[in-house]
Amino acid sequence: MKIDRRSFIKSAAATSAVATATSLFPGISFASWKQLEGATGMIRWEKAPCRFCGTGCGVLVGVSGDRAVAVKGDPACSVNKGLCCVKGYHSVQALYGKDRLTKAQVRKNGKMVEVPIQEALDIIAAKMKETIDKHGKDSVAMYGSGQWTIPDGYVASKLFKGCIGTNNVEANARLCMASAVTGFLTSFGVDEPMGCYEDIDYANVFITWGNNMAEMHPVLFSRMLAQRKRRNDVTIIDFATRTTRTSQASDKSILFKPQTDLAVANAICYEIIRNDWVNWDFVNKHVSFHKGKTNIGYGLEDKFKFKDKAEGIDFEQFKTFLKDYTPEKVEKMSGVPARDIRYLASLYGDPTKKVTSFWCMGMNQHTRGTWINNLVYNIHLLVGKISTPGNSPFSLTGQPSACGTVREVGTLTHKLPHGVVMKPKARELAEKIWELPAGSIDPKPTYHTVAMFRALDRGDIRFMWIQVTNPMVTMPKLKRYRDGALKEDRFIVVSDVYPTPTTDVADVILPAAMWVEQEGMFGNSERRTQHFDEIVPPPGEAMSDTWQIIEVARRLGFEKQFPWSQEEYIGKIWEEYRRFHDSPKHNMAPYKVLKARSGVQWPFVNGKETRWRFNAKHDPACTSGEDFHFYGKKDNRAWIWARPYEPAAESPDQEYNFWLNTGRVIEHWHTGSMTRRVPVLHNAMPSAYVEINPEDAADMGIVNGEMIKIISRRGEVTMPASINGRGVPTRGQVFVPFFDEKYLINEVTLDAFCPISKQPDYKKCAVKLEKA
């Protein structure tokens, strides 16, 4: 017996209403809601993490026959406790777009022609071999994703870094999380948050730093709102460059001029010290002070190089450094009233309040992204509000496995599953686990993402395999990189689930299994690894990205490194990968534990998850005998950094007189290649737009919906104006969401990046507006 289409639509309708009700009334419960269960009795429910953002909501996927027909929040998952956002509730519909890729395609005489997938895999292997023979091992590259499953990223790293011996492995998480990584590494010596979402249940103050959580992390935001409703001592402050739904729901909205978050963070530290709100016991025991290089550039030129150098300073030198950041001075730079800076400092400084800071792309996509991460840690460290329930500087992620696959597996040019390629011990461990001869792994990193696409354009890279990502929408200064990919002697392989502007530049397209059509694991923002089974079969010849890589690896002669059968490969890969993290600082849960639970947090030690790292009460890796142990750094302390304000790479001038900020909307996830194929989501938000401040619009005579040309030094795009819409930018600033491939806003953006993290800044460049 199969569920009929009508019942499915009714279930989707009820799902939509429940989703809306939960967003309007946080905490509302519909326990009697059984979706189709009661009506049909034939749905089986399987657990999985949501496909979309980095929150890692647990969902239950309802399956009838071999089709996913319903979805609901998993009440057993501590992340979302049975709730989902509008994308999550409609996620299974993303599996069934009518133009789903089900067969391999190969470009022949300029046209894409369908071929059996085995033939396409033969062509890929042959082309890789030919390219390596002709141009060397560093002429082939893999560009993956924070949507890769952990096994996907692991086998990619093993094939490219281990077997082929090139460090040309990067992932799109470089575009979203790299500054968070370098922020953690420079401040604490180890990556990923010390806290967890449970901090929301304890904090009295939430400060969102350039982070529109109401749209980007709605389930976590609803948890914050629920806490504010339940307790009378919760305050939410939105600190941002534009007014959003987060600002509207917060107790106070504070707006700052782009890039000046650096100055405001320093001013908060200045005020904390001036008022003697410093937690001296904590600082004396657990903190050391440092400064690095300044005037560090923006990476705009090819082959740009930068290496920071830490120099120890003392507290008095740090205090002297902060003299340039009095609230009055910073008010002039940032537009934030001095009284608001003092108010923020008083919230952090009040010893009776527990404070959690949340951030995501606003701080990470920043030409001083590492620095602003450091500066927010500085605030929490000065007042000792860290690593305890409710006191948490918390970097959120945007992709379901940016942490699990990219940061933990290490699918970046300089990384290995444990450690970095530059360290002999890390290479030796990988070579041992991968059963490779000593010296197989190259000790030199090659290209970070922007540099990799520049190398493709120059011809230093000739072959690139792109999996689970859409760089021909997301790369900044897009034209250069699209033109580079289209050059005659470049060979591009794209593995994806739907046609995109990236498959448009491909020489081979591989149909990929999507989400629950394969077994795998994701790793979310709070160090939680989440396993999912193959719940429904992939369509046609679609194949998991992991298995695609294994097939090519075997064709290249690496059968020994990739020996697993299709029945057991995910479990075998996980247990091999787990060997890299065999220590109390990062131990991962065994495969059978992951299969049984709705996510497990690492470090997983003696059968127990670790919720607050560096806190001796919670973290078994703490061995100093003190209440806290920041074991990531050699001095066993967390580092406070003196990092100055420096301007953006490009600021508005007389000709290009507006800031351009880009981002997302609640209905669509990233480039919209999945969510735009879900009718409910597409109809709710069918098209991108440019948000303009109403006063700027009035000055220019622009009315709502009028087509406006946005022009930068790189290119232009024309799209409808939105005035007093969902978001309202400050004067002199415009905002454009990037989900809509009709309006490629990255034709306009700048490929400047943080010299430490190499993460581009999608939030700031200069544009001018013209009526189209």
Next chain:
Amino acid sequence: MPVLAYIVTPRSGEKNKLLKELNAMQHCEALSADNADILILVTDTPDKETEKQLEKQLNKIESMESLSMTFGYNDELQYKGEGDGHEDR
């Protein structure tokens, strides 16, 4: 063949009465929140005319404070391929 979903607010103290009334109506399925005075209503009608008639009936229910649509589906529109996002490419 429209399928619509609504969030329904009952008049004070009349949630259970409204739930019964809605579930007794043809083409209607309603469910109640456990911890708030909110109902979810899904309507499934054979054609647009019946949908209009049903809407009139709903508006006459005295125990109902408000009715807010959250979801709308129409077979005719969907089968034309509108709104699946891909034709914009």
